[in-house]
Amino acid sequence: MKSGSILKHGLIILSLFGLIFLLHNITNRENWKYHTVSAMYKFQDRIFCSHLGQPPSPEEELEERDILDSIAWPQPPWSAAPPALCRTSDPARSLFTIVPSQNGRRRYVGDQLEVLVHLHDFEGRPKRYGGDFLLARLHSPEYKAGVAGQVLDHKNGLYSARFPLLWEGSAQVEVTMVHSSEAVAVLRRLREKRPDRVYFVSLFRLGLHSETTVCNVCLPRDQGPLCNYTDPYSGEPWYCYKPKMLGCDARINHAKGGYLKNVITNKEALLFQSDVNVKVPIHASTTDTINVLPFRKESGSPKTDPVKMATSGYYYQDSWRPLGGVPMRQFDGASAIAQCLTNKVVYMYGDSTVRQWFEYLLNALPDMKEFNLQTPKKVGPLMAVDSTHNILLKYRCHGPPIRFSTVTASELRYIANELDGLAGGPNTVVALSIWSHFSTFPAEVYVRRLRHIRKAVARLLDRAPGTAVAVRTANPQALEGDVSLYNSDWFSLQLDAVLRAVFKGLDVMLVDAWQMCVAHRQPHHLHPPTAIVKNMVDMMLSYVCRDGAGNNV
Structure with a gap:
């Protein structure tokens, strides 16, 4: 009886301890946002850590300075608060x-x-x-x-x-x-001084205990010890605050934490x-x-040279007509697309705007079947196969910063590293789109990421010259509410100019999403409508099959 009583009391105490531990864990998960985000507000007066990552060479420093000079915007005549x-x-x-x-x-x-x-x-x-x-x-x-x-x-x-x-x-x-x-002027200040206005989080878990902390390209060190997740190959920096009770190797995933509010004054909000x-x-x-x-x-000859005017093309009957470069072909039927892509592997890396290309081809090819990789549809990775024509489609999101709901830590891959893992060749197609998730950061962060990708593309083309690489530019979008403070078209325009400068002279197809959206009759949207996506994909396919493969409709 005595031993049974002791066992009974021991089980009760153990259960209470477990309940207290569980409640403590839940409380941590519910309250992490208040404490960590409050700490992030102290970040606003700090200088952004642009020095992180591998130091650029003198040539890269000069290139970066030239790029930043090329996107310089006229400064207003006032330096303090904006006028009424x-x-x-x-x-x-x-x-x-x-x-x-x-x-x-x-x-x-x-x-x-x-x-x-x-x-x-x-x-x-x-x-x-x-x-x-x-x-x-x-x-x-x-x-x-x-x-x-x-x-x-x-x-x-x-x-x-x-x-x-x-x-x-x-x-x-x-x-x-x-x-x-x-x-x-306000947007410029936000970009340079408030890169924390979109914040990211990671979940850490070991057994029954879990903690969530804030992550970013740069974090104030005086708010606590950091976990350093800088990529060992590309040198791309990424940090999370270290959990209080867990180690840095207990990181489970990455996710968008949210948007900081009250980042501008009431006067600026007007x-x-x-x-x-x-x-x-x-x-x-x-x-x-x-x-x-x-x-x-x-x-005689036209008085206007559209190419010198930096006009890449125009629409007629909803069909994009490029001015110069690879002639545009219409791939209106599944057979034309399939003939072009037969025996090819198409790798798509980047954000959700290139995921649209994956979804378009998946729907356009009736023999294409998507594999269930047990991953979220909007996150991936995604894969589909057309066994009839021997076509493989693969999509993977780019590495942080990325504002997707939840990406498992093992699936956080940098585009440059993925490209270095490709054999390449005439039957390999690569489509890249990386811009929207960099809109809240200083341009130097984006230049650094694109520089690593450009080097990887150059290495790929050197070892496999027949590889077709298409790079999608940025596009304008709807700007309701406070979207402008995080994803303004001004940010996108600047990123668009940086991307064009970085990839200039490289043997890649630049799909001009900016002009294709500005010129179209449909309203602007972060994810352009199917009519525009079709023209983008047709432009890519025209480049992939520029030797004459596929149906010229």
């Missing part, structure tokens, strides 16, 4: 005017159209400095045609938008103010109002429409 809202750019009171053609002549295909944009503030006064972020498009709904305009900032409140005239008929000018110059001063159209002073006549043979 009434003194900032107001798209509703701003106007654009179509510049008359020379000597009042008619306009023909091959000419250039110029539009002059006058920015005014909320009290109707002309702006006297530049830095506003504008987008321009010339389009014809009747023909489902469109081309992106090239915007020139005269830095005095005036802007020029220029378009090559590429099709005949009626065409309409559309000018949009994405952000005022005052808002861009610069980011939907339907007021974020992505709002600017109207024409008189007419916004022109009529374009057919190209005149007697006039």
